Amino acid sequence: MSLTTTRPVRRLGTRFLGVVPFLVSLTVVLVVLELVGRTGAFIAVPPVTDVAARFGELLTNGTLIEPLRTSLTTLGIGLAISIGAGTVIGLAMGLSPTVDALLDLYVKAGMSAPIIAFVPLLMLLFGIGPETRIATVVLFSIWVVIVNTSSGIRRADPARLEMARSFGTTRWGVLRQIRIVEATPYLLEGVRLGVARGVKGLINGEVLIAIVGLGGLVKTYGTAFSMDQLYAVILFIVLLALLAVGTASAIGPLILRHNREG
Amino acid sequence: MTEFATPAIAIDGVGKDYLDPRGGPPVRALDGVDISIAPGEFVSIIGPSGCGKTTLLKMVDGLIGVDRGEISVLGRRVSGPGPERAVVFQSFALLPWLTVEDNVAFGLKQRGVAAQERRRIAREHLERVGLGGFEDKHPSQLSGGMQQRVGLARALAVNPSVLLMDEPFSAIDAQTRLLLQSDLLRIWADTDMTVLFVTHAMDEAVFLSDRVVIMEPRPGRVREVLPIDLPRPRTEEIRSTARFAELTSAVWDRLRGMIANEDAA
Ligand SMILES: Nc1ncnc2c1ncn2[C@@H]1O[C@H](COP(=O)(O)OP(=O)(O)OP(=O)(O)O)[C@@H](O)[C@H]1O
Numbered sequence: 001m002s003l004t005t006t007r008p009v010r011r012l013g014t015r016f017l018g019v020v021p022f023l024v025s026l027t028v029v030l031v032v033l034e035l036v037g038r039t040g041a042f043i044a045v046p047p048v049t050d051v052a053a054r055f056g057e058l059l060t061n062g063t064l065i066e067p068l069r070t071s072l073t074t075l076g077i078g079l080a081i082s083i084g085a086g087t088v089i090g091l092a093m094g095l096s097p098t099v100d101a102l103l104d105l106y107v108k109a110g111m112s113a114p115i116i117a118f119v120p121l122l123m124l125l126f127g128i129g130p131e132t133r134i135a136t137v138v139l140f141s142i143w144v145v146i147v148n149t150s151s152g153i154r155r156a157d158p159a160r161l162e163m164a165r166s167f168g169t170t171r172w173g174v175l176r177q178i179r180i181v182e183a184t185p186y187l188l189e190g191v192r193l194g195v196a197r198g199v200k201g202l203i204n205g206e207v208l209i210a211i212v213g214l215g216g217l218v219k220t221y222g223t224a225f226s227m228d229q230l231y232a233v234i235l236f237i238v239l240l241a242l243l244a245v246g247t248a249s250a251i252g253p254l255i256l257r258h259n260r261e262g
Numbered sequence: 263m264t265e266f267a268t269p270a271i272a273i274d275g276v277g278k279d280y281l282d283p284r285g286g287p288p289v290r291a292l293d294g295v296d297i298s299i300a301p302g303e304f305v306s307i308i309g310p311s312g313c314g315k316t317t318l319l320k321m322v323d324g325l326i327g328v329d330r331g332e333i334s335v336l337g338r339r340v341s342g343p344g345p346e347r348a349v350v351f352q353s354f355a356l357l358p359w360l361t362v363e364d365n366v367a368f369g370l371k372q373r374g375v376a377a378q379e380r381r382r383i384a385r386e387h388l389e390r391v392g393l394g395g396f397e398d399k400h401p402s403q404l405s406g407g408m409q410q411r412v413g414l415a416r417a418l419a420v421n422p423s424v425l426l427m428d429e430p431f432s433a434i435d436a437q438t439r440l441l442l443q444s445d446l447l448r449i450w451a452d453t454d455m456t457v458l459f460v461t462h463a464m465d466e467a468v469f470l471s472d473r474v475v476i477m478e479p480r481p482g483r484v485r486e487v488l489p490i491d492l493p494r495p496r497t498e499e500i501r502s503t504a505r506f507a508e509l510t511s512a513v514w515d516r517l518r519g520m521i522a523n524e525d526a527a
């Protein structure tokens with residue numbers, strides 16, 4: 001009785017305690033960076049307070065508006081293509097051993113290949129317009145969506161599939177009512193990882209291809225050795241990536257809404 | 263054996279070979295199996311592991327095809343699963359993300375029965391298997407015995423003429439199992455369903471069946487068909503009668519030889 005009442009409290013307490021070491025280390029790192037930055041000995045290490053001030057300016061002075069619009073558009077289109085096409089390709093591979101045999105090698109290669117090396121090729125194909133940046137986002141993010149979809153689809157319990165067939169469920173019905181439901185955690189994980197990789201692709205593309213968007217700001221400040229502004233933008237990008245992944249994690253379950261108790 | 267105009271299940275010279283996944287010669291899973299089951303009859307199949315019981319049951323359901331011979335259900339040749347047949351699975355095969363009621367309604371949904379009607383029928387059958395009031399629970403909240411009651415209700419809900427059961431109670435503890443056997447007989451007695459029941463338990467086969475088909479392995483064949491002349495309705499008391507013990511040991515006599523051979527081989 002007392003055990004059941006104290007348990008949630010203790011768990012909350014443990015979770016809070018778990019954050020403490022991180023907060024301590026963060027404080028130490030920030031203080032050290034600030035002290036080193038104040039000496040002005042290293043150009044690469046501006047004072048933390050300066051970075052924070054630039055970050056504040058960045059958010060309020062309108063510098064971000066245009067780059068952010070460009071970047072989010074590229075990211076949105078790229079991710080829509082990756083998640084849409086990746087899911088379809090993943091479903092086909094998960095359902096058909098023939099399609100799987102045809103594509104598996106390319107997907108594995110895509111997962112591990114240094115995509116950045118293909119950017120010049122993409123520029124040849126698409127020029128230096130937004131298409132190349134979108135293609136970069138796609139090439140960074142699509143593979144993990146494909147792999148998670150296909151392996152999720154293959155995980156369905158054979159006994160449940162047989163049960164459905166016995167009750168006369170159509171192929172489409174089996175996919176919708178059983179395979180996709182059982183694959184849901186994998187599909188969501190694929191989307192989360194895809195979004196994170198897509199943000200990486202976005203910034204890489206913007207830095208390498210055309211000086212636009214958030215990546216463009218990185219390039220501009222970096223070339224000018226304006227370190228406090230550079231770090232402020234990077235901080236913003238990291239927070240944006242976390243927000244994008246968080247959004248994907250929150251929206252995913254709403255789309256793939258099943259009561260997955262038990 | 264009695265002759266019937268149209269058997270509920272007619273298994274006629276049926277054979278099945280499986281390709282060896284490691285590339286050896288094909289495994290002769292079943293060969294020359296003839297079984298004829300009358301409408302409303304309760305028949306059990308018993309035999310050593312690997313003698314092809316599951317294979318035969320799946321072929322009657324149409325989940326896998328025959329390589330030789332022919333299977334007919336209610337006079338119609340089986341070419342795939344059909345609405346007059348339903349299966350109760352050894353592993354229950356429930357969908358854990360659905361409520362008990364939605365699990366029971368699964369087969370109805372596949373047949374395009376409207377939601378309101380599905381709900382009504384599902385509740386009726388949950389009542390029938392003794393799970394009234396559990397509609398909104400999820401399978402994981404139920405014991406194994408109760409989960410298989412859900413599996414049974416799901417099969418009954420589509421109102422099958424032929425019920426196929428593959429070791430449905432083998433994963434359930436011994437005491438609960440006895441209750442399930444009695445409940446199954448009670449439910450069956452209220453219908454004109456034909457039941458084909460695969461089991462490893464000799465007492466279960468004897469308690470439930472009109473006839474027990476004893477199979478032998480390699481290749482899977484029918485060794486003998488044993489009529490069970492115990493009176494119906496069968497109550498718990500019948501388990502302690504001399505005739506029950508005789509019939510159970512008669513089944514064991516036939517099986518013992520095969521299992522002893524197995525051990526020696
Ligand atoms: N998909 C398959 N591929 C290859 N061989 C198979 C396959 N399914 C079954 N077999 C083989 O066919 C034979 C009959 O199998 P089956 O599962 O029908 O036996 P069973 O009587 O149900 O056994 P148990 O009592 O263990 O359930 C066995 O030798 C088995 O190894």
Ligand SMILES: [Mg+2]
Nearest residue numbers: 315316317428
């Ligand atoms: Mg079996």
